[in-house]
Amino acid sequence: MTLIKSISGIRGTIGGRAGDTLNPLDIVKFTSAYTTFIKKSKKEKLKIVVGRDARISGEMVKNVVCGTLMGMGCDVINIGLATTPTTELAVRMSGADGGIIITASHNPRQWNALKLLNSEGEFLTAQDGAEVLAIAEREDFDYADVDQLGHYFEDDSFDDRHIQSVLDLDLVDTAAIKQARFTVCVDAINSVGAVILPKLLERLGVGYKILNSEPNGDFAHNPEPLEKNLTGIMDELKKGRYDLGIVVDPDVDRLAFICEDGTMYGEEYTLVSVADYVLQNTVANGSIISTVSNLSSTRALRDVTEKHGGQYFAAAVGEVNVTTKMKEVGAVIGGEGNGGVIYPKSHYGRDALVGIALFLSLLAHKECKVSELRQQFPNYFIAKNRIDLTPQTDVDAILEKVKELYKDEKVNDIDGVKIDFADCWVHLRKSNTEPIIRVYSEAATMEQADALGKKIMQVVYDMQ
Numbered sequence: 001m002t003l004i005k006s007i008s009g010i011r012g013t014i015g016g017r018a019g020d021t022l023n024p025l026d027i028v029k030f031t032s033a034y035t036t037f038i039k040k041s042k043k044e045k046l047k048i049v050v051g052r053d054a055r056i057s058g059e060m061v062k063n064v065v066c067g068t069l070m071g072m073g074c075d076v077i078n079i080g081l082a083t084t085p086t087t088e089l090a091v092r093m094s095g096a097d098g099g100i101i102i103t104a105s106h107n108p109r110q111w112n113a114l115k116l117l118n119s120e121g122e123f124l125t126a127q128d129g130a131e132v133l134a135i136a137e138r139e140d141f142d143y144a145d146v147d148q149l150g151h152y153f154e155d156d157s158f159d160d161r162h163i164q165s166v167l168d169l170d171l172v173d174t175a176a177i178k179q180a181r182f183t184v185c186v187d188a189i190n191s192v193g194a195v196i197l198p199k200l201l202e203r204l205g206v207g208y209k210i211l212n213s214e215p216n217g218d219f220a221h222n223p224e225p226l227e228k229n230l231t232g233i234m235d236e237l238k239k240g241r242y243d244l245g246i247v248v249d250p251d252v253d254r255l256a257f258i259c260e261d262g263t264m265y266g267e268e269y270t271l272v273s274v275a276d277y278v279l280q281n282t283v284a285n286g287s288i289i290s291t292v293s294n295l296s297s298t299r300a301l302r303d304v305t306e307k308h309g310g311q312y313f314a315a316a317v318g319e320v321n322v323t324t325k326m327k328e329v330g331a332v333i334g335g336e337g338n339g340g341v342i343y344p345k346s347h348y349g350r351d352a353l354v355g356i357a358l359f360l361s362l363l364a365h366k367e368c369k370v371s372e373l374r375q376q377f378p379n380y381f382i383a384k385n386r387i388d389l390t391p392q393t394d395v396d397a398i399l400e401k402v403k404e405l406y407k408d409e410k411v412n413d414i415d416g417v418k419i420d421f422a423d424c425w426v427h428l429r430k431s432n433t434e435p436i437i438r439v440y441s442e443a444a445t446m447e448q449a450d451a452l453g454k455k456i457m458q459v460v461y462d463m464q
Helices: 024-039 058-071 084-094 126-138 158-167 174-180 193-204 231-237 268-280 300-307 319-329 352-366 370-374 395-405 446-463
Strands: 004-006 009-013 047-052 075-081 098-102 111-117 152-154 183-187 207-211 244-248 255-258 290-294 311-315 333-336 340-342 381-388 410-412 417-420 425-430 436-443
Touching: 004 126, 009 024, 024 058, 024 098, 024 111, 024 126, 047 058, 047 084, 058 075, 058 098, 058 111, 075 084, 084 098, 084 111, 084 158, 084 352, 158 193, 158 352, 174 193, 174 352, 183 193, 183 231, 193 207, 193 244, 193 352, 207 231, 231 244, 231 255, 244 352, 255 268, 255 352, 268 290, 268 300, 268 333, 268 340, 268 352, 268 370, 290 300, 290 319, 300 311, 311 319, 319 333, 319 340, 340 352, 352 370, 381 446, 395 417, 395 425, 395 446, 425 446, 436 446
Parallel strands: 047 075, 047 098, 075 152, 183 207, 183 244, 290 311, 290 333
Antiparallel strands: 004 009, 009 111, 098 111, 244 255, 333 340, 381 436, 410 417, 417 425, 425 436
16 A cells, blocks of 8 residues: 555555555545635635646646546646646746645656645645545535536746746846856756756756756656765766756755766755855844754754854754744745755745755855865765554654653654754654655764664664
8 A cells, every 4th residue: 555645645656446546536536625625715716726747647647636626616727747846836826726736756656646735835734734634534525517617727838937936036146157157967857857947047048968858757767866866967977077967856846966076965955055145145134044944954054054143943844844934933044954945035835946046146156166165064964764664563652762762862852753962863753755764863974874873773673
């Protein structure tokens, strides 16, 4: 059984039996529940935006979603192949009542998912998502009669509108980027990055080569932008022809960089670098400027924030948790250490286009190599491990035991259990997308970080 229902949407592998995988029946059920929820706050005919990444199953899922929305009486704006941030912006730009993004993000090609947006183009809150799940469980739907069916529209203008909104940001220095005459290599993973990133780079005056440039959903490698999956673009950078390597995931909300010498910049340092640029160009106006990332992100963001006289805040893992905290504290920049940059002056969503434009602006101002820029930031290493779960595993009991065992350390339990030691930390939490416990640990070297994670994993194993 791969079907995973969470407050952020529904995710699963394609094919199989109803209730076990992501199939047409469950897509109809969940889309109907989402529409029923949105209808509660508006009596007029709803307008819903639908966008999708280039996954092989995307066309099928899109057809089922759009047909269901029309059957619920909603007008549908299909924006076609589109990034997650493009779809988020399209909801706002079109004055829609919500949106559905068809993407399983970094999951392999056999997966797909529905991600749900409110009228602000932002992910539903935990409370709203829980209500959608409850409606789906009750199958409490009321479909439109023949005279009230929704209408279907297509609009392919939002890529250009998204790009223009990025170029209009005050801190995106297009003139400096053009003057720097950068040449970059992009791994677009055969998804929607291959459609929109060339347009962005051309508008910025950046020379480029696109690897895996066919948006056909046949991913050239594991789509999660981790070093072990990126040997192709790393080898390309080692040829010495480029200033920077750019890697995105299939829906282009995560962003990783490769240095000019073919080494990883470090996905954790995408947000750190962009935050440094934003912080140094932000006037406090009498209040303390702040940043936010999730509990599994590097301490380097805290260090950079404090260097600029700001205050750092941690949030539970998950984009909606980060954006909620950002709004609460008025953060000028935030995101997640997996390469997700959230810049409120654009919108409250992870956006690789915004991250690319701000990073290139920073690089143009610094007038240095990417590898040299990386050395200007605090150096930490994060090891990422996992504990596979069985249906019998009592995750809550395990986490409670770990918390009790390390009660004399600084412990944060807003999302799993994070143990902060003086010079390192480890974070255990149940994944929202896979049947695993994620074990992230950070220290001064990768060896130390991995050893810390494995030590805590052994503690868990000994409990079972």
